[in-house]
Amino acid sequence: MRVIKTPGRLKGDDDYLNRLLSYFQSQFYEKIIQLAPIRKSVFLLRTENHTYIIKGYHSDNRLKLQEAFTATLRKEGFLKTYMFLTNPMKEPLFFEGTYYGCIEYIPPHKDAFSFQTQRNRQEGLDLVKQFHKTTASVESRYRTLLPNGQLIEKWSERLRVFSGNLPYITYFLDEYMISDLMTWANWSLAGMIKKRRFFQKEPNVILHGDVAHHNFLRDRKGQLNLIDFDLISIGPPSFDYLQYANRILPNIGWSLGKLGSLKPLGKYLEEEAFLYALAFPADIFREWNRLIREKAYTDPAKIRQVMDLTVNQFDLRKNFFSQLQEKVK
Structure with missing residues (x-):
């Protein structure tokens, strides 16, 4: 052995x-x-x-x-x-x-699943929808066992931690970038709080909580599987769809039109609460907070990864934010 x-x-x-x-x-x-x-x-x-x-x-x-x-x-x-x-x-x-x-063990397909193709992005969404349909019928059994998904509270805390980390972050990011990130986050949270009734009225399901590409596994026969349920919680389906949208937006050039072409995301783009939430830079805040929490800011490779995430598509994100502002006027 x-x-x-x-x-x-x-x-x-x-x-x-x-x-x-x-x-x-x-x-x-x-x-x-x-x-x-x-x-x-x-x-x-x-x-x-x-x-x-x-x-x-x-x-x-x-x-x-x-x-x-x-x-x-x-x-x-x-x-x-x-x-x-x-x-x-x-x-x-x-x-x-x-x-x-x-x-x-599920033997994987020779081609790993990714969000790079429209077919995969839609197939992943269809699987999440099927997962929600199943968990809606059993959600009541798990109410005492699982936490409630608190997205506004979670993101508010993420913003608070990011703000506290600014003395470190200012060494790496230009002032205008930090200012824009804070503007997007505050606008997003204010709108989500104002429109939170939308999230409250959605029927609860069991949320997956981590719909990243690595938690979709295509087996040798081509069937797509959903794996890793460590972050399951109870809440509205839109919380998983928001995370999914955040994950795929870099692959579609931060295009609101391409995002809307995916079912069921298209219908959510008619909801102001969802549009406000799309503006929150959750991924950027998460990675900077992790970097500083783990004191990895002396590691050039890790700094490069977080800088790439923040800088490479910054202008596209900024344009995306402008589109969101226009839609909720």
């Missing part, structure tokens, strides 16, 4: 992986031939006959919630995702303070 190491991994990490591999081998019925890190607390595990994804959780309750939720999805007919497995193991996995779940 072997651990596949990644470049630059610290020796201490390798020691942990070797201990983890030894523990997994004691708990799986089949001989393990490979353990490869994918990202933090997520591993690819191969046995002589099968492949699994192993994912770590900080508490047993979080793991059980994920197991229950994915089982509920499948029971309700949403089959375009993975399921948790118990049969490969002798007992539940717990190692050095982390609870591990064993997840069905």
Whole structure:
């Protein structure tokens, strides 16, 4: 059996992986031939006959919630995702303070899913809509288990943190950029608060909470799957669609027209609350706040990534904001 190491991994990490591999081998019925890190607390595990994804959780309750939720999805007919497995193991996995779940491995398609094509963007939206339709019927069962999605409060806090980080950020961004970002954010939040009734009247569903391209997985047969439900919460479908729109706008040149050509986003562009929300620079604030929280501002590569996100399409974003202002007049 072997651990596949990644470049630059610290020796201490390798020691942990070797201990983890030894523990997994004691708990799986089949001989393990490979353990490869994918990202933090997520591993690819191969046995002589099968492949699994192993994912770590900080508490047993979080793991059980994920197991229950994915089982509920499948029971309700949403089959375009993975399921948790118990049969490969002798007992539940717990190692050095982390609870591990064993997840069905979905062999990926040779072409990874991305938001670069109109077909993929629409297919992803269709899958999110199907997910919402399924979770609308089970949302009441999870009300005591999941947090409520509080988008206005979340973004207000993100703006507050960004504002507090300005003494660092001003070393990297021009003053006019910072001024525009703050203008967009304040205009957006003020409008969302004024029009919040729209979000309150939408029927609640269970939100995915992270509709980034890496959480859509096309399998070998071509079926698109939705994965990774760590950030599920209860709220209006528009919260997921806002995040989806924010993710795809860079791929469509920040075009309001192209955004409106996608169903069901087109109907949301008739709602002022949604238009106000589209102006919030959530991605830029998120990445700057993370950079400073992790004290990564001395890392040239990470600085370059965040600068590229902020600067490369800044003029397109500014024009997009002007269009939004015109639509809500």
